[in-house]
Amino acid sequence: MRWADLAGKRVAVWGFGREGRAALDALARRLPGQGVDIYLGADEAEAARAAYPHARVHATPPDTAALARYDVVIKSPGISAYKPELLGAQAAGTRFTSGTALWFGGHTGARTIAVTGTKGKSTTSAFLAHLARSLGVRTALAGNIGLPLLELDDGDAALWVIELSSFQTGEAMGVDLGVVTSLYEEHLDWHGSRERYVDDKLKLLCASARVLVNGMQPALVERAASHPGLHMFGDAAGWHVADGWIRRGDDDVIRADRVAAPGLHNAINACAALAALELMGLDARAAAPALATFVPLPHRLQPLGVRDGLRWVNDSISTTPLASLAALEAVHDEHVALIVGGHDRGLDWSVFVQAMRQQGCDAIICQGANGTRIADQLEAAGISNVYRAIDVASAVGAARRVLNGRGTVVLSPGAPSFDQFKDYADRGRRFAEMAGFEADAASIQGLGIR
Template sequence: MRISQLDGRRVALWGWGREGRAAHRAIRARLPALPLTLFCSAEEAVDAAALGDALLRVESAADAERLAAFEIVVKSPGISPYKPEAQAAAACGTRFVGGTALWFAEHAGRDGIVAGSLCVTGTKGKSTTTALLAHLLRAGGHRAALAGNIGLPLLELLDPQPAPECWAIELSSYQTGDVAGSGARPQVAVALNLFPEHLDWHGSHERYVADKLRLLTEARPRLAVLNAADPVLAALALPDSEVRWFGREDGWHLRGDALHRGDAFVMDTGALPLPGRHNRGNLCAVLTALEAIGVDAAALAPHAASFRPLPHRLQTLGARAGLVYVNDSISTTPHASLAALDCFRGRRVALLLGGHDRGLPWDEFAAAMRTRAPEAVITLGQNGPRIHALLAPVAAQAGFRLEAAADLADAVARARRALGDHGVVLLSPGAPSFGAYRDYVARGRHFAELAGFDPEAISSIPGLGVA
């Protein structure tokens, strides 16, 4: 659905975060006379009212009856279409679309392909992978956009001039369905991995996987770049797409830290500024995608050495009184926390673990602690007591220190006492920040402040937009 197709329809916006504000600006730019209704919180309503948009009506009760009064609701990604009120309104004929769907529809060519679009999704590593993709494209002299779930809504780049040659787009599982429902097709879709995640939004792991895969199975990209090591991705049949594999010996893959293209050694990745082995492996995904669009990937690979790591993703803040502080606030699954721990094997680590409880299973994490435990685990947050209870018998057997903290400040203090004058304080909570913080960024900033670092200096995402 293009923005012009909203004209003359009963249209509402649902959500007033950055995505909601971007949708409002984009619609107003194309349809200045279209009446709109906004469903948002009372606090957000004050901000919306300050715009002075006489054709914007603001309401707070987004119940099924009110939503059903509209033909089209442009919703923010964080609002699940599986909410009962959304399902009830959809049954009455209301169509829910996201800003990502509007953007893709606006940019589709005659064949439905969005030229130059390289979309990246996956449970872990997608932000770093997308940013690295944009970085290498720019290093090769290509004008590239970096946008999407990484921190810049696509609708904020509705019509940049001059237009970029390539779009490096991060898509969360909240947005992959938008692409599938837009009627447009990505030129390239990259899928990194699939672990249990966002079960509260999707309702089940099976639905999460299905929604994530819609970027491949329903959006029908011209080229699909898939991780051969992921069993779900390896089993996919995509008759409408040309498939390129990474992590396989006949393509881009790692042998230890050595990057290979087939049998040819390309470079050593051990010193690259890519946090965690999984992100060095995802370099293979980036190079496969570049190769798929005709770029000399081998020539660009060395430019990964000048990549600037993203904030809140295994981000080393620095050292204070002998302790190194690492901010991995974006970690929202047990798998992510395990991957973070693996980066610091052989070092004394105090792991800060826990946050909003979405019901993800922690049994695999607990089993791993029998042989891969850090010096100390400090639990906190809503699911902290559940994790603590699961780890208690393991800690008694494996001999690591296990403590429960009241909040993040208490957790940092306990980590300092546990490590003394040397070691790594690692915030990799394996859970969202909801409840205690607005988002993972606010949590990471607070951690930096507690550790004695400037939260402003550690938070900017390099390279967003068009360059």
């Protein structure tokens, strides 16, 4: 959808987070004088009225009848496209769009790499921007990583690196290269089923002239096999990791342990970024040494430092059991306390439980809304080093007691944060504070155009 499609129409913005505010600001710039209604939470109404005095503010969730009054509704990503009230209004003729769709509609000539995946999409996107900039390419880094595209609506970049969540992949269009880093089960509460999640995530394939997918995932390769512009990373013919090296085919390019972000999975993410650069016609080999100067993203296996004899690692971004396993594999210490649990989306923890029967750590501390369910499954499998805690704060206390001044505390919840916190970043900052660090020690570097 293009901005011109909104001119003179009955328009509403649904959601007042950063995406919603970016849409309101862009609407004012693009279509000055255009009327707009805002739907938001009661606690946001006062701020909305002060910031957008000409808008009509509704401090209650819209139902089907309310949404059907509009020609176009600009929806924030976190609002499911499968909500009954949305589907009802859609059937009545209301069109739904988003900041992502409007940006793509207004930037049809932009050179774009769109990155998605259950895990690895943020780090891969940040790697891409960092490596392209090391080659002197003016690069934008935006999207789901923490900077709405519409905040850069007037920006000028030679290359746009755009992270897309599964909520946004169906809104992209005209993408030069679509990258899929991985595909597991996630966000079932938004999509309604695993099948729909996979279908929605892979809508990026249809929006992209060429696609780059993880060759280590046969099911993903099979789903992408019919795309005429299919390429892979992770396979021996291309960019992959082997014997401690990042390789291009048979050639050793850079040692994997020189990548500033720790863990094998991040070396694989680096391969995705290098392969994407190569496909865009850039010199990936020349860029590879810059992997050593990359600043790891916060909340993603972020080493916070040492307090009271303990190392603290913030992996708050972890929202699947497999991500918790990857975090544990990346931490090299004889003594580890792993904190898991949070908002319960009904994900299957059986693979995690089975892995814990072979993979040792001093304590698995289960907390949050699904903590009891995880602990029950672990204990039923005969695992004895299971501890139960009400919330993250009490889990941190338990970790201190168990480790007694030696080892590493890892927050890798494998679940969303909404049972206790606003989002994963809020959870990570609060964890840092509980460990004795400054909350603002974690901020994403490299966002925007540079």
